[in-house]
Amino acid sequence: MSAGIGVDLESLWIRFGDFVAVRDANVHIEGGDFFSFLGPSGCGKTTILRAVSGFLEPSEGNVLIGGKNMKGIGPNKRPTALIFQNLALFPLMKVWENITFSMEIKGASAAERRRRADELLDMIALPDQGDKLPSELSGGQRQRVAIARALCAEPDVLLLDEPLSALDLKLRQHMRTELREIQQRVGITFIYITHDQGEALTMSDSIAVMRAGVIDQIADGKTIYNDPATAFAASFVGENNVFRGKVKRVMGDEALIATNRSGDLVARISTANRGKLAEGDDAMMFIRPEAFAIAPEGATGDHFVTARVTHEEFEGNAFNIFTEGDGGKEIKVSIPNLGQSFKDHTGQNITLEYDARNAVVVPAGELAAE
Amino acid sequence: MPSFLKEFFNRNGTGMGLTILGLVLFWTIGLIILPQLSMLDFSFRPNLPPPEIGGPKDVYTLENYKYLIYGPEGGSQDYNTVDLRVFFRTLVAAVCVTIFNLILCYPIAYYLGQSKGSHIRIFAIMLIIPYWINEILRAFALRIIFGETGVLNTLFVGLGIWDTPFDFIRNDIALYAGLGYAYILLMIFPIYNVIESLDRNQIEAARDLGAPWWRIHWRVVIPYAKPGISSGCTMVFMLSAGALAAPQILGGPSSLWFTQLIYQQFNDNNDWPQGAAYAVVLLVTCILFVLAMMRLFKVNMGDIGK
Ligand SMILES: Nc1ncnc2c1ncn2[C@@H]1O[C@H](COP(=O)(O)OP(=O)(O)O)[C@@H](O)[C@H]1O
Numbered sequence: 001m002s003a004g005i006g007v008d009l010e011s012l013w014i015r016f017g018d019f020v021a022v023r024d025a026n027v028h029i030e031g032g033d034f035f036s037f038l039g040p041s042g043c044g045k046t047t048i049l050r051a052v053s054g055f056l057e058p059s060e061g062n063v064l065i066g067g068k069n070m071k072g073i074g075p076n077k078r079p080t081a082l083i084f085q086n087l088a089l090f091p092l093m094k095v096w097e098n099i100t101f102s103m104e105i106k107g108a109s110a111a112e113r114r115r116r117a118d119e120l121l122d123m124i125a126l127p128d129q130g131d132k133l134p135s136e137l138s139g140g141q142r143q144r145v146a147i148a149r150a151l152c153a154e155p156d157v158l159l160l161d162e163p164l165s166a167l168d169l170k171l172r173q174h175m176r177t178e179l180r181e182i183q184q185r186v187g188i189t190f191i192y193i194t195h196d197q198g199e200a201l202t203m204s205d206s207i208a209v210m211r212a213g214v215i216d217q218i219a220d221g222k223t224i225y226n227d228p229a230t231a232f233a234a235s236f237v238g239e240n241n242v243f244r245g246k247v248k249r250v251m252g253d254e255a256l257i258a259t260n261r262s263g264d265l266v267a268r269i270s271t272a273n274r275g276k277l278a279e280g281d282d283a284m285m286f287i288r289p290e291a292f293a294i295a296p297e298g299a300t301g302d303h304f305v306t307a308r309v310t311h312e313e314f315e316g317n318a319f320n321i322f323t324e325g326d327g328g329k330e331i332k333v334s335i336p337n338l339g340q341s342f343k344d345h346t347g348q349n350i351t352l353e354y355d356a357r358n359a360v361v362v363p364a365g366e367l368a369a370e
Numbered sequence: 371m372p373s374f375l376k377e378f379f380n381r382n383g384t385g386m387g388l389t390i391l392g393l394v395l396f397w398t399i400g401l402i403i404l405p406q407l408s409m410l411d412f413s414f415r416p417n418l419p420p421p422e423i424g425g426p427k428d429v430y431t432l433e434n435y436k437y438l439i440y441g442p443e444g445g446s447q448d449y450n451t452v453d454l455r456v457f458f459r460t461l462v463a464a465v466c467v468t469i470f471n472l473i474l475c476y477p478i479a480y481y482l483g484q485s486k487g488s489h490i491r492i493f494a495i496m497l498i499i500p501y502w503i504n505e506i507l508r509a510f511a512l513r514i515i516f517g518e519t520g521v522l523n524t525l526f527v528g529l530g531i532w533d534t535p536f537d538f539i540r541n542d543i544a545l546y547a548g549l550g551y552a553y554i555l556l557m558i559f560p561i562y563n564v565i566e567s568l569d570r571n572q573i574e575a576a577r578d579l580g581a582p583w584w585r586i587h588w589r590v591v592i593p594y595a596k597p598g599i600s601s602g603c604t605m606v607f608m609l610s611a612g613a614l615a616a617p618q619i620l621g622g623p624s625s626l627w628f629t630q631l632i633y634q635q636f637n638d639n640n641d642w643p644q645g646a647a648y649a650v651v652l653l654v655t656c657i658l659f660v661l662a663m664m665r666l667f668k669v670n671m672g673d674i675g676k
Pocket residue numbers: 016019021039040041042043044045046047048
C-alpha cells in the first residue's frame with residue numbers, strides 16, 4: 001500500500017483575517033491510502049483541501065506531497081486533481097472533451113484524446129456517452145464523468161470535496177462502493193472530505209475527525225468508532241449516549257465515574273487518554289445504543305443504569321427504547337430484533353446492563369451538535 | 371386569441387390591457403415601422419420639387435441607389451469612388467472600433483463579474499456616471515485632450531518627448547478613442563452579466579487540471595460569455611457605423627463617416643430620397659454583416675437578447 005505518493009501537513013495554520021479556519025494541523029497521509037477528513041459543515045475541511053490543491057497558501061506550516069514542499073507551487077503545477085463539491089464540469093464541452101481537458105492542455109492529438117476518453121468511459125461504465133453534453137447526463141453519471149476527468153490528469157493524489165452530497169441516498173451508497181473500487185484499482189492516494197460519517201467509515205483506510213478547525217483524532221474507522229479520543233469524536237461518529245460526571249477512581253485501564261444522574265459507573269479509558277485522567281477530573285462516559293441489554297429488575301452495580309422510559313419505537317431491525325438521560329438528552333437503547341417477544345415499558349423504570357469494555361470514558365469536552 | 375394574449379388580458383384587465391397594447395402598437399408601428407417604411411419609399415423616388423410630387427414624374431426608380439455606385443450621370447468617373455470609399459471605410463472602421471472595444475472591455479467585464487464585494491458597485495457607478503454628460507460634451511472633452519494644443523500634446527511636447535505636436539485628429543486617433551469610449555458600457559454590461567453567472571469552480575477546475583490562464587479564457591470563459599460578447603459587439607458595431615456626433619466633432623477633415631454623407635444629402639443638398647437610399651444601404655449592409663458574423667461564430671439570435 002505504500003507505493004503511492006503520500007501527503008503531509010506540518011503545523012498547518014490557515015487564517016482568514018482574525019478567524020482561524022485551520023489550527024495547527026499535523027497529518028501524515030500514507031501513499032495509496034483512502035484518507036478522509038470527517039467533520040461538521042464549516043469546520044475547515046474544504047479549506048484544508050484547497051491548501052493541498054494549491055488554491056490557498058497556508059498562513060503557517062507546510063504542505064508536502066511525496067515529501068516535496070509545495071510552497072509557491074500553483075494548482076496547475078501540483079500532482080493533485082480536485083473533484084469539486086458541485087463537480088464543475090464544463091457545460092459547453094462534450095463529455096469526452098471534459099474528460100480529456102488535461103490532455104488537451106498538454107497538446108495531445110484529438111485521436112489520442114478520443115481513445116483515452118473511450119478507455120475512461122469504459123472504466124466508469126458510461127460507454128458511448130462521450131458525445132453528450134454534461135447536462136444530458138443524470139446526476140450519478142455526471143459524478144462519474146468528474147471522476148474520470150480528474151483521473152485522466154493522472155494525478156498522484158485525488159482530492160474529493162463531498163462529491164456525493166448532491167446525490168440521492170441510494171445512489172450515494174452505490175457510489176461509495178464504486179469510489180472505493182476505483183481507488184483500489186488505480187492505487188493512488190485519495191483524500192476525501194465528508195460530513196457523512198457513514199461515507200467516511202465505509203470507504204476510508206484512515207479518518208481525521210475535525211471540529212472547528214482542529215483535528216481531534218486520526219485513526220482507522222474501527223478505532224474512531226470504538227476508541228474515540230475526544231468527547232466530540234465519540235458524539236460525532238455514530239450514535240452515542242453521554243453520561244457526565246467526575247472520575248472517582250482510576251483502576252488501570254478502567255475508571256469509576258461518579259455520574260450526575262446514574263450513580264457510579266465503570267468504563268474503559270480511551271487509549272488516547274490513558275494516564276491523563278486523574279481522580280476528580282470532569283469526564284464524559286459514552287455507551288452506544290447497541291451496547292445495552294435489558295437487565296433483570298432490581299439489579300444494581302457499577303455497570304447497571306436504571307432510568308424511566310419515555311417512549312419506544314420499532315425500527316424493523318431493532319427495537320429502540322428511549323429513557324430520561326443526562327442534561328436533557330435521552331438515553332437510546334437499541335435491542336436487535338431477533339423475533340423475541342417485546343414488552344412495552346413506556347412510563348416504567350427499566351434497568352439496563354452493559355459491559356465495561358463497551359463503555360468508554362474521555363475528558364469532558366465539547367459535544368457534536370445533534 | 372392566442373393564449374399569451376388571453377393571459378395578458380386576464381392579468382391586466384381589459385381596459386388596462388387594451389391601453390398597454392395600444393401604446394405598444396403605437397410605439398412599434400407608429401414610431402418605428404411606418405417612418406422607416408416611408409424612408410424606404412422615399413429612397414425609390416426621384417427628388418422632385420413639391421408641386422411635382424404625385425405628378426407624372428413621381429415614379430419608382432433605382433437611380434438613388436445607382437448614384438451610390440456609379441456617381442452622377444455623365445460624371446468623369448465610372449464609379450462613385452468617393453462615396454463608396456467612405457462607405458467601406460466606415461464599415462471597416464466600425465469593425466475596428468468594435469474589436470478594440472472588445473479587447474478593452476472583456477478584461478474589465480471579467481474582473482467585475484468575478485470579484486465579489488461592494489467595490490464592484492462603486493466601480494460600476496464610476497463607469498455609468500460619465501454617461502450622464504451628453505454625447506456632444508463628451509466629444510468636445512476628448513478634443514480638449516487630443517487637440518493640437520490639447521492636454522496630451524502640451525504634456526509630451528512640454529516634457530520634450532515630442533518636438534512638434536502630434537495631430538491626433540487628422541490621424542483619426544481622436545475619432546477612434548471617442549467612438550470606443552462612447553459605447554464602452556454597451557460592451558461591458560452584456561459581458562459582465564454573463565460572466566457574473568459563471569461558476570468560479572469551473573475556472574478553478576480548469577486551473578487544477580493544468581490550464582494556463584489564457585487557455586482558461588479561451589476554452590472556459592469566452593465560450594461561456596459568447597452570448598454577451600456577441601450582444602455587445604452587435605450593439606457597438608451598429609452604433610459605431612451609425613454614429614454622427616463623434617465623427618463630426620472628432621473626425622479629421624479628410625475622413626468622412628458615411629453617416630455624414632447621409633446627413634449632407636438630407637440637410638445640405640435637401641435631397642431626401644438620396645439620403646434615404648444611402649441610409650437604407652447602410653442599414654441593410656450592417657444587418658447582413660452582423661448576420662454573417664453570427665453564422666460564422668455560431669451565435670443564435672436568442673443569445674443576442676442576453
Ligand atoms: N475565503 C474565506 N474567507 C473567510 N472565511 C472563510 C473563507 N473560506 C472559508 N472561510 C470560513 O472558514 C470556515 C471553514 O470553511 P470550510 O473549509 O469551507 O468548511 P467545510 O468545508 O468544513 O464546511 C468557515 O467558517 C468559513 O466561513
